[in-house]
Amino acid sequence: MKLTGLTMAGLLVAGAAFANTVVPDEVSFGEYGAVEASLSGTEGNADKGREIFSTKSMGNCVSCHQVSQLSDVPFQGEVGPPLGGVGEYRSAAELRGIVANAKMTFEGTVMPAFYKTSGFIRPGDGYTGKAAKEPIEPILSAQDIEDVVAFLMTLKEN
Amino acid sequence: MTAAVAMLALTAPIVSAGGADDDTLTINGDLEITTKAEAAPHLDGHLDEVISGWHFRSDETQALEMDDFDNPGMIFVDQAIDSWNTAEGSEDKSCADCHGDPEEMAGVKAVYPKWNEEAGEVRTLQMQVNDCRENRMGAEPWKYDAAAAINMEALLSSVSRGLPVNVAIDGPAADTWEKGKEIYYTRYGLLELSCANCHEQNYGNYIRADHLSQGQVNGFPTYRLKNAKLNGIHSRFKGCVRDTRAETFSPGSPEFVALELYVASRGNGLDVEGPSVRN
Numbered sequence: 001m002k003l004t005g006l007t008m009a010g011l012l013v014a015g016a017a018f019a020n021t022v023v024p025d026e027v028s029f030g031e032y033g034a035v036e037a038s039l040s041g042t043e044g045n046a047d048k049g050r051e052i053f054s055t056k057s058m059g060n061c062v063s064c065h066q067v068s069q070l071s072d073v074p075f076q077g078e079v080g081p082p083l084g085g086v087g088e089y090r091s092a093a094e095l096r097g098i099v100a101n102a103k104m105t106f107e108g109t110v111m112p113a114f115y116k117t118s119g120f121i122r123p124g125d126g127y128t129g130k131a132a133k134e135p136i137e138p139i140l141s142a143q144d145i146e147d148v149v150a151f152l153m154t155l156k157e158n
Numbered sequence: 159m160t161a162a163v164a165m166l167a168l169t170a171p172i173v174s175a176g177g178a179d180d181d182t183l184t185i186n187g188d189l190e191i192t193t194k195a196e197a198a199p200h201l202d203g204h205l206d207e208v209i210s211g212w213h214f215r216s217d218e219t220q221a222l223e224m225d226d227f228d229n230p231g232m233i234f235v236d237q238a239i240d241s242w243n244t245a246e247g248s249e250d251k252s253c254a255d256c257h258g259d260p261e262e263m264a265g266v267k268a269v270y271p272k273w274n275e276e277a278g279e280v281r282t283l284q285m286q287v288n289d290c291r292e293n294r295m296g297a298e299p300w301k302y303d304a305a306a307a308i309n310m311e312a313l314l315s316s317v318s319r320g321l322p323v324n325v326a327i328d329g330p331a332a333d334t335w336e337k338g339k340e341i342y343y344t345r346y347g348l349l350e351l352s353c354a355n356c357h358e359q360n361y362g363n364y365i366r367a368d369h370l371s372q373g374q375v376n377g378f379p380t381y382r383l384k385n386a387k388l389n390g391i392h393s394r395f396k397g398c399v400r401d402t403r404a405e406t407f408s409p410g411s412p413e414f415v416a417l418e419l420y421v422a423s424r425g426n427g428l429d430v431e432g433p434s435v436r437n
Binding site for chain 2: 120
């Protein structure tokens with residue numbers, strides 16, 4: 001690849017974003033599971049978060065949660081509670097903690113941890129059924145989590 | 159939000175509450191199948207009632223299982239009847255030479271997996287059939303869950319339909335059963351989900367488009383509309399473990415043999431139903 005000025009700039013931005021990123025093993029959870037500080041240092045994008053929430057290969061949150069505001073997304077699941085009003089009664093810090101690792105808020109919950117890279121039993125490589133390649137990547141990136149949290153904060157009317 | 163949408167939002171969880179429907183399964187107009195039963199004592203504190211996966215499927219899918227002419231799985235049973243009567247191997251013997259009609263095998267599927275005293279191991283039906291092939295017929299063993307093996311399992315299952323699953327979990331099988339139980343409750347993969355998270359805690363709920371059942375195996379082999387073939391128990395286990403973003407076990411592995419014994423025992427009291435039809 002030829003390094004143009006543009007890709008150089010891109011690399012520099014990525015490097016800068018990475019510098020502010022909190023890696024999964026170093027996320028600091030409060031007593032009740034909330035995470036105060038942004039994981040990426042960059043504000044979340046609610047539109048992007050909406051897509052991550054609804055897309056199978058990304059967060060796939062709709063497999064377990066109904067969201068009345070997402071009437072265009074078919075097949076919303078019922079394993080978790082409906083989230084139509086969650087931005088009303090949860091703070092961004094609480095939501096960040098729940099999405100990063102819901103087990104810190106709800107002990108033993110069925111909800112997967114989306115920002116975690118260690119402590120798994122037989123981790124796999126995506127949906128291939130084969131062993132995971134090291135190092136294990138979290139299911140969602142730091143910025144993905146911030147985007148999802150931004151989206152959840154918009155869920156107010158129910 | 160319009161009134162109609164509000165109504166929908168309110169009624170959706172109520173419609174699906176409980177999940178299992180109240181239909182009854184009768185095959186060919188006269189063979190009544192027990193599809194709901196009181197849970198075995200070993201499920202105390204986990205399940206009160208055990209329910210066949212048939213109850214969680216749509217009316218159209220359910221209907222396909224109610225008549226052997228409509229059940230696509232029966233085509234493979236016919237193929238297995240040919241295989242049953244075909245002599246093979248160095249001994250030039252067929253299953254029929256030793257066992258007579260397939261109907262002589264009624265009741266066998268209901269008690270498998272089962273402890274085999276001489277071998278000193280728990281065997282699934284496929285392992286037992288392969289033992290006959292290798293050691294009594296001098297024929298090649300069938301690959302686990304491959305078409306020939308699954309078709310034969312479907313034949314053996316079909317002649318046990320309407321008989322209650324009654325798998326032994328004590329005595330020499332106890333260790334294997336405990337191992338299977340441990341696997342059932344282990345939260346595998348990046349999603350950290352156990353069989354129980356989906357099939358014990360959430361049966362009746364929708365997970366995306368799928369209506370979660372109890373994950374019973376009394377209906378296996380199952381003909382799935384999704385892939386238009388008969389599917390084995392271990393292949394289903396493999397798919398479910400893979401979906402937790404985990405490294406799976408292989409069909410025929412000691413882990414899946416143990417898990418099959420355990421899951422089969424969770425269905426004690428339900429009737430054998432295979433080959434069943436699922437989506």
